[in-house]
Amino acid sequence: MKLTNLTTSFAVAAIGTLLTGVILVAENQWAVIGALLAAAALSIVLARLKIGMVLASVLNESSAWVALLIPLGGVIIGFALHEEDFVLMMLATVLIYGLACVGLTIQFGYAGVINFAGAAFFGIGGYTAALLGEWGIPSLLIIVAGGMVAAAIGCILILPVLRTKGHYAALITIAFGLLFRSFLEVNHTLGGPQGLKVEGASVAGHSLLDGIQLGSFQASFYLNYVLLALGVFTICFILARNLEKSWIGVNFDAVREDPIGASVFGVNVAYWRIMAFVIGNFVIGLAGAIFAMMQNFIAPSNFTFSDSLIMLSIIVLGGLGNLWAILPAAILVVVMPEKLQEIGEFRILVFAVLVVLVLRFRPSGLFPRALRKFRREVAQ
Amino acid sequence: MSHLFSARDVSVRFGGLQALDKLSLDVDEGTIIGLIGPNGSGKTTFFNALTGLCQTAGGQLLLDGTDITGLEPRHVYSRGVTRTFQRSRLCLSLSVFDNVVIGRQNSLDLNIVSNLLQRGRFNAAVRENHERVRALLATFSEMLAGRIFDPLHSLNMIDRRRIEVCRALVAEPRLLLLDEPSAGMTPDETHEFMDDILKVRSNNPRMSIIIIEHEMDLMRRVAERCIVLNYGRKVADGTFDAVVADPWVQEAYLGTS
Ligand SMILES: Nc1ncnc2c1ncn2[C@@H]1O[C@H](COP(=O)(O)OP(=O)(O)OP(=O)(O)O)[C@@H](O)[C@H]1O
Ligand SMILES: [Mg+2]
Numbered sequence: 001m002k003l004t005n006l007t008t009s010f011a012v013a014a015i016g017t018l019l020t021g022v023i024l025v026a027e028n029q030w031a032v033i034g035a036l037l038a039a040a041a042l043s044i045v046l047a048r049l050k051i052g053m054v055l056a057s058v059l060n061e062s063s064a065w066v067a068l069l070i071p072l073g074g075v076i077i078g079f080a081l082h083e084e085d086f087v088l089m090m091l092a093t094v095l096i097y098g099l100a101c102v103g104l105t106i107q108f109g110y111a112g113v114i115n116f117a118g119a120a121f122f123g124i125g126g127y128t129a130a131l132l133g134e135w136g137i138p139s140l141l142i143i144v145a146g147g148m149v150a151a152a153i154g155c156i157l158i159l160p161v162l163r164t165k166g167h168y169a170a171l172i173t174i175a176f177g178l179l180f181r182s183f184l185e186v187n188h189t190l191g192g193p194q195g196l197k198v199e200g201a202s203v204a205g206h207s208l209l210d211g212i213q214l215g216s217f218q219a220s221f222y223l224n225y226v227l228l229a230l231g232v233f234t235i236c237f238i239l240a241r242n243l244e245k246s247w248i249g250v251n252f253d254a255v256r257e258d259p260i261g262a263s264v265f266g267v268n269v270a271y272w273r274i275m276a277f278v279i280g281n282f283v284i285g286l287a288g289a290i291f292a293m294m295q296n297f298i299a300p301s302n303f304t305f306s307d308s309l310i311m312l313s314i315i316v317l318g319g320l321g322n323l324w325a326i327l328p329a330a331i332l333v334v335v336m337p338e339k340l341q342e343i344g345e346f347r348i349l350v351f352a353v354l355v356v357l358v359l360r361f362r363p364s365g366l367f368p369r370a371l372r373k374f375r376r377e378v379a380q
Numbered sequence: 381m382s383h384l385f386s387a388r389d390v391s392v393r394f395g396g397l398q399a400l401d402k403l404s405l406d407v408d409e410g411t412i413i414g415l416i417g418p419n420g421s422g423k424t425t426f427f428n429a430l431t432g433l434c435q436t437a438g439g440q441l442l443l444d445g446t447d448i449t450g451l452e453p454r455h456v457y458s459r460g461v462t463r464t465f466q467r468s469r470l471c472l473s474l475s476v477f478d479n480v481v482i483g484r485q486n487s488l489d490l491n492i493v494s495n496l497l498q499r500g501r502f503n504a505a506v507r508e509n510h511e512r513v514r515a516l517l518a519t520f521s522e523m524l525a526g527r528i529f530d531p532l533h534s535l536n537m538i539d540r541r542r543i544e545v546c547r548a549l550v551a552e553p554r555l556l557l558l559d560e561p562s563a564g565m566t567p568d569e570t571h572e573f574m575d576d577i578l579k580v581r582s583n584n585p586r587m588s589i590i591i592i593e594h595e596m597d598l599m600r601r602v603a604e605r606c607i608v609l610n611y612g613r614k615v616a617d618g619t620f621d622a623v624v625a626d627p628w629v630q631e632a633y634l635g636t637s
Binding site for chain 2: 248263268
């Protein structure tokens with residue numbers, strides 16, 4: 001039983017890695033469309049045969065260590081394509097957006113706290129990295145600081161969000177996102193509309209913005225960021241997975257499903273909403289800091305309302321609350337438009353149609369979240 | 381002498397509607413009180429006021445002599461009051477276990493660090509709670525105990541009622557409020573269900589119950605005292621036989637005169 005679960009997980013990881021690799025290197029846009037159609041067909045077949053749900057629960061009920069298949073696949077792709085600047089940049093971007101989506105999953109997927117200002121918290125992490133970069137602080141600390149500043153600013157926003165209900169709370173987060181961008185544009189110490197230069201991350205005095213040169217092995221500097229993002233993504237993924245499989249996860253779900261019913265059973269609804277919002281913004285802030293370091297430069301136009309929507313659409317398309325769905329959906333949403341450059345502005349249209357189709361035919365996403373079962377915990 | 385719970389002149393208003401009108405009643409430790417009355421007479425509203433779900437317009441709710449009027453629902457829970465809902469309030473997308481275990485809120489370790497990192501300890505807590513929830517479910521139905529990790533939406537209405545009662549019981553409350561727990565069951569099922577609830581109570585004889593039911597046979601069997609509401613006002617209070625003999629009750633509730 002355990003062995004088959006492990007084999008299944010390996011098989012899923014292998015197929016995922018292969019498909020990701022193919023989509024990433026495909027030059028011809030027909031090849032991209034082909035790969036997408038293959039992925040869509042796969043998703044439909046899996047759903048029809050109910051295999052999708054079985055796979056989701058296998059992954060959900062397996063040990064946290066199964067998550068290490070993600071960095072394994074990532075490292076394989078990264079080293080296989082180590083000279084491809086553009087491909088590695090896309091891969092790193094997928095991981096960074098995926099990381100932000102781990103935060104959004106905690107907020108919206110678990111506790112049901114909607115956040116239309118994801119890009120703003122991402123930006124707060126980025127600007128924190130820009131400002132702290134000048135002081136020679138260790139990069140890892142800067143990344144954590146990005147998360148902490150985003151979480152702290154989120155604390156201010158959560159108060160009006162808690163005081164309003166439903167759509168109004170959503171409107172407040174939208175307003176905050178717009179406000180954040182306008183604030184950046186008029187604020188000259190933060191570079192105004194032109195933005196700021198960001199010091200890249202460095203490890204032991206070696207800047208990650210330099211390419212890798214080890215004997216005869218040469219690699220794009222983006223490989224550094226792929227590895228950095230993979231590491232942070234994996235840690236946050238495992239922690240978020242543990243969070244879901246804990247009493248806190250049970251409380252989050254109860255708060256989302258029926259806050260009144262939960263409150264009658266002693267659940268502190270406001271506290272858990274705040275917690276989810278703060279933890280989520282912390283993770284989004286981490287992602288923003290890494291993004292800024294990799295880009296070497298940030299401007300308000302990186303953190304618009306449509307970027308917030310892109311982040312949300314990743315978690316909704318993938319399957320709300322399913323951590324495993326984040327990367328496939330992020331590949332779809334981040335890589336596809338890049339690959340379909342030639343059809344120009346039509347790609348937005350293609351993207352919009354895709355979202356509508358998924359929501360119409362698979363309302364709980366391409367890879368719906370599995371039911372939480374504590375079988376493994378009980379057996380141990 | 382002091383009562384476990386007392387309501388003193390409790391009123392609730394919804395706009396122009398007086399849903400509860402100076403209601404006073406006492407509940408002693410270890411007793412079962414039946415609450416009856418026609419539709420819209422304020423029975424559910426009384427439970428809502430008691431559990432902090434709706435505001436009172438006057439009066440006092442006392443638990444152990446301490447005022448709990450206006451407390452938030454979760455604080456009422458912490459003092460040992462749990463309930464079921466007339467229109468069931470369960471989380472359909474979660475498992476049976478998750479739905480029931482939330483009732484143990486106050487004994488769950490909610491520290492973030494220990495939940496995330498001390499997984500060995502967490503697993504032990506899951507085992508303990510699993511055993512507890514499983515045993516409670518088994519009191520009601522062995523079959524249900526075997527479906528502890530099934531999604532709630534896969535259960536039929538009767539099993540859902542059982543889950544709601546289990547969620548309220550697993551907290552080991554001092555005062556249990558049951559709002560038409562047997563709605564939708566046949567008389568036989570109702571009978572069996574009530575027996576199961578009483579079986580659980582026999583382990584915890586100090587627990588008091590207020591039960592709202594339309595099923596008169598059930599009331600006769602379990603309620604040591606009955607309280608009759610009409611238009612938010614208490615119209616009778618006494619043993620079942622005394623209450624049904626009351627001409628006012630015959631007219632107001634049983635519709636005969
Ligand atoms: N939240 C509310 N807002 C406005 N009116 C309400 C509200 N809740 C209850 N009412 C009204 O208060 C009155 C009492 O309702 P309540 O639900 O307490 O009756 P009940 O005795 O439980 O009836 P039933 O046997 O039908 O369950 C009804 O007229 C109802 O319409
Ligand atoms: Mg009622």
